Amino acid sequence: MKLGGSRPLLHRLALACLVVFGLASAASAAQIVATIDRPEATVEDQLQLTVVIEGSRGAEPVLPELAEFDVYPRGQSTQMSFINGRMSSSVTYNYLLVPKTTGVFQIGAVTTAVDGEVLSSQPFQVSILGASAQPQQQRDLFITSRVSTTNPFVGQEVIYVWRFYRRVRIGDARLEPLEFQGFLVEDLGEVREYQTTVNGVEFLVSEIRKALFPQEVGSLVIPASRLTCEVLVRDSRRRRSLMDDVFGSASTETKVLRSAQIDVEVRPLPSPPVGFSGLVGSFTIDASMSKHQLVVGESATLRLTVSGEGNVQLISEPELADLPAFKIYGDQPERSINRSGRSLSGSRSFSKALVPLQPGNWIIPPVSVRYFDPETATFKAAATAEIPLIVTPAEGDEDLHLTESIAPSTGKVAVRILADDILPIYGELDAVSSPSNPRKSTLLFLLALVLPIGLYFSARSVQRHRWRLEHDVAFKRHRVAFRRARKQLHQIDGMDTDPGQMGQSTSLCLREYIGDKLGLEGAALTPAELDDTLRAHGVSEALAGESRDLLERLEAAQFGAASVEAGNLIQQASALLKRLEGELEK
């Protein structure tokens, strides 16, 4: 294909686009239409509101106030059509209207603004009827809620049962939170699922049970509960195809179910007697002693258990009669609430350690609990039996076992932090024993850090020095030459010998010193060789000359020159030695 051949095609495409967009711009005037899928429905149904805005794709619809409905947007779609040479575009907005109540409602105009012009749809009416009048067994799904009594006493247990019946497949069920204003609410177990038959029709039921305890006298309302779910609906209008068989042709429909509102009239309690515990329901009290015979100082556990059905959360410690012959120590009570039954039941146990102080036959008097029985509308009292205790005298001065088995079977209770606060200040005076001094501490740190290093290197150099003295003869001769020469001179000076011998020894001492110092055989050096050697090793000419001169004079003394005084020569040699050491060690 030639490259130039595509140009006519591009031109044609561009022309087509121009025509399409030109037509679009010349489309019909904008308008807005709002329609509802049916003019009549029940409160369990939902309505489909469709708003079509033609001629403008950017305009957004503004819905009228729909206080009687919950409104859920369900998306939008855009359509473009080309009919009889005219281009038209429209945007469809879908809304789901869920009625809140029954009645005939006016759906006001839906408005939108297109190019500064406000367009309105036509208003219309919708009738919302009551819940389906069909018998329950003919309905696919419904919910019920009921209470055990609508005329309870304040504090009386009211069992609320909410059930959701269904015989079709549902999904995404959402129950709005149940509201029980004016009641203390206790859950009675988890949601139960079971199957039941209503007039011969089998339903799957989800059941929620709650125990309600009215806290106020007068009229209380348990509002209607509302459950929203998606129901699977088969489209019977569509012809079944092979694809339907494979993928299914069902669609879902949103259903909103409501239970009826329940009105409860709460009665006040009659005038309560003295000692009324506040319990409403049916209660018993039980008492047990761990021992019935004990000695003075020995402890026994009295366990009081109040149990029953009703507002068991309010069970408080029953009052024990005054027992002057005993020391009494309380323990944490144990509570047990059973929520799995048809009503709330439970118990609370109070353990007390009784320590007899005196011997004798004692009686633990009955312990009673006063409660209100709503069945008979009377106050009742439950009481324990008398408990006899035989206390014998202790043998000797036995210590009181006050902590022994206060409550052998007492369950452990988690410690609860009631309040928190900062920990107290320090009072130890060593906190201010010495002020910190950054400069001083830095100096000390420096010294302490460097000192070991210095000591190590000192030890190392001493060791090396010793090693050289032991293993390096030349080094050793060099190091000890001066000391040895001085020692020899000192010995020569102290000897009582003739000047010739003295001169010979002194000369030998000097030459050996120079030989040791310079690593040579010093005894064989002549004065002239010594002069040259000293100059070669950096000794000044004057000192080298003096050394030569002194050696010559010592040799002269050795061979009997009368003018030479031996003692004077030794002093000169000693001085020369010092000067030579100074220059050779430079």
Add this chain to the structure above:
Amino acid sequence: MSRRTISGLVGLVVLTLHAHGLQAAQVAEAEKVQLELSESHLPPEEDVAELPSVALRSVLSPALAAEVFLKANAAYEEGAYAKAAAGYQRLVREGFDDGRVQFNLGNALLRHGELGRAIASYLRSRAASPRDEDVRANLDFARQSTKDAIAPPEPSEVLSTLFFWHFALSHRELAIGLLAVNLIFWAVLALGLVWPSRELIRWASFLLLVLLLTLATSLLVHRFLDRPLAVIVPQEVSAHTAPEEGSVVRFKLHAGTELRVQDQRPGWMRVSLPDGQQGWIAEEWIELVYR
């Protein structure tokens, strides 16, 4: 041990000395500046006058410091928290900045309602006594009262477990540990001069060298890598986009919030939030805390 290794060690020692010296001086200087700043919050002079009357800049003897300490403690117990705080601050200013004094100062400031300064004092106390449970408890308690939902900049669990000595030892403890290990290390090396062929000495010197380098590295990291913490002092403070009073306010912070200082300019400090957002705060609204 080769000459090169020993030269390296000596170099490290010099560097550590530098770190220790600078750090000590820096902390002292910073705290002095902070205390001078906080003098404006001291109670009135008549309250301070009840404490032993010494000139503010004089050197307290340990006996006089003990008296100030006891009187501040008594003031605290009586509920005169401002007076107690003034006493503790005087002690800190005079160099008696033991972790326990900072702890008591934190308590007094917290009771007096100065949350930011209290948290700064607890942080200083924790730096001096990192394993003190009381300090940790009171710091946690004070942090509960902060308004900003900003987690304090703390090392992660992994880091604090892997490098436990770095976080569990105070600067002073690290320095003393370094000195001790340094002494033992050179002593073992000296023993090696006497018994050069002993395998035990070689291993011991190697292990000590590793320990020495570890502790020295910790000190160096504290000195060169640790950024100071900034604790917000006023009830509310503005963080600006630039170190200028008229610049745009990026966000606001509240008393007790702890942040890392990223940069410093004369009179201003750049702090960063955990999500990386940064702002400039006038240094008069901040208490700096060094590790």
